[in-house]
Amino acid sequence: MNPINEVKLEFVSKSSNEAFARVVAAAFVSQIDPNIEELADVKTAVSEAVTNAIIHGYENKTGLVKMICKLYEDAVEISVIDEGKGIEDIEKARQPMFTSRPDMERSGMGFTVMENFMDRVEVVSEVGGVLP
Amino acid sequence: MNPINEVKLEFVSKSSNEAFARVVAAAFVSQIDPNIEELADVKTAVSEAVTNAIIHGYENKTGLVKMICKLYEDAVEISVIDEGKGIEDIEKARQPMFTSRPDMERSGMGFTVMENFMDRVEVVSEVGGVLP
Amino acid sequence: MNIRLTNRGNTLVAVLNGELDHHTAEYIRQKLDAEMLKSTTKNMVLDFSKVTFMDSSGIGVIMGRYKNIQKLNGKMSLAGVNEQIKRIFEMSGLFKVMPAYDSIDEAINKM
Amino acid sequence: MNMDELYEKETLELIAAAKAGDKEAQSVLVEKNVGLVWSIVRRFQNRGYEAEDIFQIGCIGLIKAINKFDCSFDVKFSTYAVPMIIGEIKRFIRDDGIIKVSRSLKELSNKARITKEIMSKELGREPTVSEISAQLGIPVEELVMAMEANCTPESLYSTLGEGENSSTLLIDKIANESDSQEVDIVDRIDLRKVLDTLKPREKQIIVLRYFKEKDTGSNCKNAWNIPSTGIKN
Numbered sequence A, B: 001m002n003p004i005n006e007v008k009l010e011f012v013s014k015s016s017n018e019a020f021a022r023v024v025a026a027a028f029v030s031q032i033d034p035n036i037e038e039l040a041d042v043k044t045a046v047s048e049a050v051t052n053a054i055i056h057g058y059e060n061k062t063g064l065v066k067m068i069c070k071l072y073e074d075a076v077e078i079s080v081i082d083e084g085k086g087i088e089d090i091e092k093a094r095q096p097m098f099t100s101r102p103d104m105e106r107s108g109m110g111f112t113v114m115e116n117f118m119d120r121v122e123v124v125s126e127v128g129g130v131l132p
Numbered sequence C: 001m002n003i004r005l006t007n008r009g010n011t012l013v014a015v016l017n018g019e020l021d022h023h024t025a026e027y028i029r030q031k032l033d034a035e036m037l038k039s040t041t042k043n044m045v046l047d048f049s050k051v052t053f054m055d056s057s058g059i060g061v062i063m064g065r066y067k068n069i070q071k072l073n074g075k076m077s078l079a080g081v082n083e084q085i086k087r088i089f090e091m092s093g094l095f096k097v098m099p100a101y102d103s104i105d106e107a108i109n110k111m
Numbered sequence D: 001m002n003m004d005e006l007y008e009k010e011t012l013e014l015i016a017a018a019k020a021g022d023k024e025a026q027s028v029l030v031e032k033n034v035g036l037v038w039s040i041v042r043r044f045q046n047r048g049y050e051a052e053d054i055f056q057i058g059c060i061g062l063i064k065a066i067n068k069f070d071c072s073f074d075v076k077f078s079t080y081a082v083p084m085i086i087g088e089i090k091r092f093i094r095d096d097g098i099i100k101v102s103r104s105l106k107e108l109s110n111k112a113r114i115t116k117e118i119m120s121k122e123l124g125r126e127p128t129v130s131e132i133s134a135q136l137g138i139p140v141e142e143l144v145m146a147m148e149a150n151c152t153p154e155s156l157y158s159t160l161g162e163g164e165n166s167s168t169l170l171i172d173k174i175a176n177e178s179d180s181q182e183v184d185i186v187d188r189i190d191l192r193k194v195l196d197t198l199k200p201r202e203k204q205i206i207v208l209r210y211f212k213e214k215d216t217g218s219n220c221k222n223a224w225n226i227p228s229t230g231i232k233n
Ligand SMILES: Nc1ncnc2c1ncn2[C@@H]1O[C@H](COP(=O)(O)OP(=O)(O)OP(=O)(O)O)[C@@H](O)[C@H]1O
Pocket: A048, A052, A053, A054, A056, A057, A058, A082, A084, A085, A086, A087, A093, A094, A098, A099, A100, A101, A105, A106, A107, A108, A109, A110, A111, A112, C056, C057, C059, C060
């Protein structure tokens, strides 16, 4: 099925762009006239994914984060993509409380939050791509 | 000079995306904490450029509009790009009250408004590219 | 995001204001730790009534402070948590280690 | 002589007459340019002013343009008049414009929160964003942005940390960051790359530049004034 509307955003992996990505996602989703809670859910999930891209994917180095928002007749789909180091064991990464960075005071709840706030979360990854 | 921050947005040439593009530009520009009037000026200018891309560039057919926002130390630069039909005579197009579409009740003030609301407006164009 | 700190007895009361995400977490972390180091307080109340957004970065900040306070044999509690944020706290089991109250006063009274 | 030139010639004659004190000529000129003023006024909608008020101010700008226009300027009257009209309108609304976006968004976001609470009680369900924005009389986009009021809470010019003695400006920090590794990646997503991917015949770029004075201090003079020599080209 083809999306009714689609936008693509690309931004530098700066933490100050996290809030920016949230506004963009919220502005896109507001097309389907959600209520504030639904909007907050989307923003939180996007925030988790973007933060992961910045701190885990690019390990705070500079890279590009892509966000693709698609509107379907009965759904909104948001993809957050980085070309950073990748996830070795996706199943493990998705487990509540699993974090590879306890040193950074991460709690390992990002994926859990996404799963609880969205209807579906897909994670695709290939290991590799260390930044030059 | 390299930008301090940069984002790139791509969206389908639907008129409903005009408001969306405005929010994105506004969210980007608010990094420098402008005042309300400054922000309104940027939004209006972006709106003019995006509308032009949709109605003149793509003549309301479907195409992709790109918006690139750059933040420099002392400036913000926003580029709006379409791959539509192009402008034959740029100088003429920029004149106040010139419009190629009086039939659509356009007033020919878009470029003039951009010029007056921003510090500088550059227009680059090549004619050609009719949509498939 | 900004933070207002006051000492009430031996409890540090921190009113957070704005959005707590990865971008702002570091700042909040530094502010709280610096204050805990220089004052003699051992308990902490975090007021969330003015927090408009929080993601899992917030959990990290809270859990990190909680660990420090435990070392001082202090107590920690939360106040004014809205529904959206409450869901994230519940998900992560945070309420199992610290209570949440409606107001700062209540949190201090029950300290 | 084509229609345009004829029109322009007639305009010049009317201007000369108006400047010599011919009230009739002035009102004919105003009449002829009402459409021009309105097309500018439309661009100031959604700023919280009555269109009719802005139109009146625009007409003052138009009359000033008539009085100041000099046939030796070698530009069309409209080219000269537009910046004058916009300038007049901007001077009129400038006082309000000093309010920082961050502050106004915060206020709006508070209003939105309260409105939402009231509406959900009344409706017995959560209101949608469009319902709230209708209630507040603002576009949905404004609401969405306001609810992300902290999108950029810190001004780039505000100091890092709150202590009086912390003098590192956020802008300095960002500027320093940009000296390092930031640079090459930003380069990579440079406009040039985009340009290269465009088929040349289809190129169409509009670059809007918005310069901001580094010092955002109290007045925002140059950055927003219509250049008084707005009659170049
Ligand atoms: N984009 C990514 N690139 C590489 N690894 C990732 C990425 N996203 C997540 N991970 C890995 O998955 C783990 C779990 O992610 P999750 O978001 O659930 O927790 P966290 O980020 O560690 O902590 P929290 O989100 O609670 O702050 C991370 O610790 C990291 O190892």
